[in-house]
Amino acid sequence: MEKILTGIRSTGTPHLGNILGVIIPSVGIVNRNEKHSSFIFIADLHSMIQINNIKTIINNTYQIAAAWLAFGLNTENCFFYRQSDVSEVTELAWYFSCFFPYQRLTLAHSFKNEISKIDKRKISMGLFAYPILMAADILLYNAQIVPVGKDQLQHIEITRRIATSFNQRIGKKLFVLPNAFLQKKTMSVPGTDGKKMSKSKKNWINIFSSDEILKKQIMSIRTDSKSLEEKKDPETDYVMSLYKLIAPLDKIDKMKKKYLKGGYGYSEAKIALYELIIHKFSTERKKFFSFIKNKSLLDHILSLGAEKAKRIANERLNDIRKCLKLKPIKSN
Known part of the structure; x- marks a missing residue:
């Protein structure tokens, strides 16, 4: 064994x-x-x-x-x-x-x-x-x-x-x-600045924090300066990099198409990532707070x-x- x-x-x-x-x-x-x-x-x-x-x-x-x-x-x-x-x-x-x-x-x-x-x-x-x-x-x-x-x-x-x-x-x-x-x-796993996620670098995302703090962390993810209308590269964007590690394949495909089409802003992508984390880890978040008590x-x-x-x-x-x-x- x-x-x-x-x-x-x-x-x-x-x-x-x-x-x-x-x-x-x-x-x-x-x-x-x-x-x-x-x-x-x-x-x-x-x-x-x-x-x-x-x-x-x-x-x-x-x-x-x-x-x-x-x-x-x-x-x-x-x-x-x-x-x-x-x-x-x-x-x-x-x-x-x-x-x-x-x-x-x-x-x-x-x-x-x-x-x-x-x-x-x-x-x-x-x-x-x-x-x-x-x-x-x-x-x-x-x-x-x-x-x-x-x-x-x-x-x-x-x-x-x-x-x-x-x-x-x-x-x-x-x-x-x-x-x-x-x-x-x-x-x-990339942090909010694109470098490896680490507490010491203060670029981490804590899924066990409050909804408000979690959203603030995700909204702080670094992106380039492309406008809402411009097409975006799903292979180099840090928001997309995190999304791909968590989301099912069909959702990843939909997000990629939005990036490549244009008319889709980074703020919308970040909200999508936030909502995905909240939904995907809802049970784990409840259990965590129960154990802490x-x-x-x-x-x-x-x-x-x-x-x-x-x-x-x-x-x-x-x-x-x-x-x-x-x-x-x-x-x-």
Whole structure:
């Protein structure tokens, strides 16, 4: 049985890019109950790199849990848990950090990109060691498939290097080499400015916001300066790009014809996108707000998932400790 692992950092409510690129495909895999063992976790430890306020991280964690559940995740068919509830991952990350060369981590694109934006005096070890903790997330369960975006491909390669290096050191194939899985259709969902949708770029669309805010976000999508009467290119327009990711084929075809005919403005296209989102995700929006009002239920669901995950994590970590000649830890 193949193991699939997916994590989303608790940096805020999942945006449309997260939903199309990660949540919907993952829920489909889990709920079809195929020959996969799925691990879906909320990466609150990773979030500490960006967010110092613990209350904010806790609140964000609830938002993410509610989003997954609103889209119908069957938690009986997977391991759905909060990263910090499985402490074995941080112990494994420490072992990896002791065996993996510092120089290779300095080559990580994510690290180089971040340090170019911030004061070097504010760079944390957490930011530098991010790929190590990510490797521990994956290798603790020997996940073979990891759905990621393009920007995470190098981290999967680092994880493979860590696994290979560790296996060679202990003379045993303790870790399998994971493979990245890219959702081709939604691997890069454009934001309101046409660049990849991201909270940090403030170009995101939050389907769980109020109708007023959601409409405002959609109306802010960047377009060219063509007049109402002019023909428009459906292949280069950002509104159309988002519409094509959500709408059924017949509606996409109708929208394309309107673009190419002329006499159809971008404001009308944006309203059509807004109405599509409101209609398509109406059930999920209602469920989301219901879960947010019942945080004790969310805690219960995440705790049950953590208990299941910890049983596997503890067994795996004891195998690793044995290879390192360390005393095993008894499970509770």
